[in-house]
Amino acid sequence: MTTSEVDLNETKVRELWDAQSAGLSRVLKVGGVCYLNAKPLLHHLGKLCPNLVIEYDVPSRLAEKLAAGDLDIAIIPAVEALRGEGYTVVSDACIAAKKAAKSVILYSRLPLDRVRSVALDAGSRMSATLTRVLLAERYGVKPEICQFGFEEELAQVTTDAVLLIGDRAMTSKQPPGFPLRFDLGCEWRKWTNYPFVFALWVARPGVENLASWHRLFSIARDHGLADLVNIAQAASRELVLSFEECYQYLSENMYYRFGKDEYDSLALFRAYAIKHGILPPSAKLAFYSGPDLG
Known part of the structure; x- marks a missing residue:
């Protein structure tokens, strides 16, 4: 997208809000993921719309807050969108990976078909479910599951495998005693030939003006995608990673448009999650723009 196109879009969106914000009865509470992978979706959001209060947190907590009604719209794990009652996906903006995710890493002491216990990152719901689906469906194992807490160190882990997500996955070195490393975005792509969808913009029941939010x-x-250089520069200082690593992650590893392949991938994931008892058979999801799932 060119600078002129970005400027034109900003003009249009401001006109949109001048025309429609009077119909909003209150400020909207929005939940944004606090990891680097969400920054292209959030970096300009507050500037574009002053009718938002943005609360940042890890994906699992955002899902809890949306379910409790503490947020109106949030970027939540796709599995929690499927599990929720009356949710609607309000945008084609998503967090996905075409191949390697780079920030969803499973470290293992053993080949995956021999894993009997896994510690799952406490910030995760979608990647945690992906781990369970991959292990059960592809490797035929259903290991004991425990949580890897936010304050825990990798040296404390005693399980056969441990899942790390987000910035913690990007900044952590491969832990001693875990010689095997699996990027779950790569694993899903090799297995299904689909991209993997991690998170979606989801509205709780009762939120109005979905066309505007869409x-x-x-x-x-x-x-955000037109401003990746500035986003990557800021992230490199914050995370103590190189600019090149942050820019490559945002521009090549992550993908932010929900299309047909992403829809088909999510449908397949839903089927596997139902098969293995992770989601109920009734799990479904409405899309503001596009066919419903389930």
Whole structure:
């Protein structure tokens, strides 16, 4: 997207809010993922729409807050969107990976068909479910599951495998005693030939003006993708990673548009999650723009 296109979109979205914000009865509470992978979706959002209060947290907590009604719209794990009652996906902006995710890493002491226990990152719901689906469906194992807490160190882990997500996965070195490393985005792609969808913009029941939010989140995403250099520069200072590593992660590893392949991938994931008792057979999801799932 060119600078002129970005400027034009910003003009359009401001006109949209001048025309429609008077119909909003209150400020909208929005939940944004606090990891680097969400920054292209969020970096310009507050500037584009002052009718938002953005709360940042890990994906698992955002899902809990949306379910409790503490948030109106949030970027939540796709599995929690499927599990929720009356949720609607309000944007084609998403967090996905075409191949390697780089920030969803399973370390293992053993080949995966011999794993009997796994510690799952406490910030994760979608990647945790992906781990369980992959192990059960592809490797035929259903290990004992425990949580790897936010304050825990890798040296404390006693399980056969441990899942790390987000910035912790990107900044952690391969732990001693875990010689095997699996990027779960790569594992899903090799197995299914689909990209993997980690998170979606989801509205709770009762949120109005979905057409406005649909347009806003897409434009905010496009602004973010046009500004990856600045986002990567800031992230490199914050995470103590190189600019090149942050830029490559945002521009090549992560993918931010929900299309047909992403829909088909999510449908397949849903089927496996139901098969293995992780989701109920009734799990479904409405899309503001596009066919419902389930």
